[in-house]
Amino acid sequence: EDQVTQSPEALRLQEGESSSLNCSYTVSGLRGLFWYRQDPGKGPEFLFTLYSAGEEKEKERLKATLTKKESFLHITAPKPEDSATYLCAVIGTASKLTFGTGTRLQVTL
Amino acid sequence: SAVISQKPSRDICQRGTSLTIQCQVDSQVTMMFWYRQQPGQSLTLIATANQGSEATYESGFVIDKFPISRPNLTFSTLTVSNMSPEDSSIYLCSVAVGQGTYEQYFGPGTRLTVT
Numbered sequence: 001e002d003q004v005t006q007s008p009e010a011l012r013l014q015e016g017e018s019s020s021l022n023c024s025y026t027v028s029g030l031r032g033l034f035w036y037r038q039d040p041g042k043g044p045e046f047l048f049t050l051y052s053a054g055e056e057k058e059k060e061r062l063k064a065t066l067t068k069k070e071s072f073l074h075i076t077a078p079k080p081e082d083s084a085t086y087l088c089a090v091i092g093t094a095s096k097l098t099f100g101t102g103t104r105l106q107v108t109l
Numbered sequence: 110s111a112v113i114s115q116k117p118s119r120d121i122c123q124r125g126t127s128l129t130i131q132c133q134v135d136s137q138v139t140m141m142f143w144y145r146q147q148p149g150q151s152l153t154l155i156a157t158a159n160q161g162s163e164a165t166y167e168s169g170f171v172i173d174k175f176p177i178s179r180p181n182l183t184f185s186t187l188t189v190s191n192m193s194p195e196d197s198s199i200y201l202c203s204v205a206v207g208q209g210t211y212e213q214y215f216g217p218g219t220r221l222t223v224t
Contacts, residue, residue: 032211043215091211099151
């Protein structure tokens with residue numbers, strides 16, 4: 001069974017304080033790893049897809065990387081508007097998205 | 110990507126009743142899915158809504174409790190039947206777009222509270 005574990009559960013940063021979120025996974029036949037952002041009361045917003053180890057994707061202050069066992073979401077110089085829950089998910093040969101429980105990020109002034 | 114809307118956005122229902130949630134997409138899509146997100150937990154796939162045939166349910170979810178319709182390529186409904194407080198959750202529909210990718214885009218969700 002595919003599994004996704006995210007850490008930390010919660011992270012509090014000051015504005016401008018860079019950090020990384022971790023997503024460890026086990027999956028049969030990785031077809032893709034996905035990062036989503038979810039604001040309170042809203043559906044997940046798609047951020048990135050990573051397909052193979054060594055791949056990197058960037059969007060504004062976010063950068064996602066992938067190894068054979070984990071993915072990192074690096075947040076550079078975060079702003080308060082980056083506060084959200086960040087979800088990681090994988091899809092393998094079962095063709096079903098499996099989500100982690102997310103990291104709740106709070107960025108303060 | 111796709112623009113997805115859901116109705117209602119939230120509801121408070123009494124136990125024993127049923128609620129039907131609608132999901133509308135702004136373009137034709139092959140794959141539509143229904144998820145549940147219980148308080149403090151992550152998303153769990155309920156079923157894949159298949160156009161023109163019965164939905165495919167995940168382990169732990171059954172058609173009698175969560176009947177799904179998919180009359181065309183832009184619309185689906187999920188009914189939560191004979192509700193109990195344990196059904197209080199956010200229900201989300203999603204769609205997969207593009208060939209050769211598995212990216213899914215989510216609707217805004219329906220927050221259901223059962224009293």
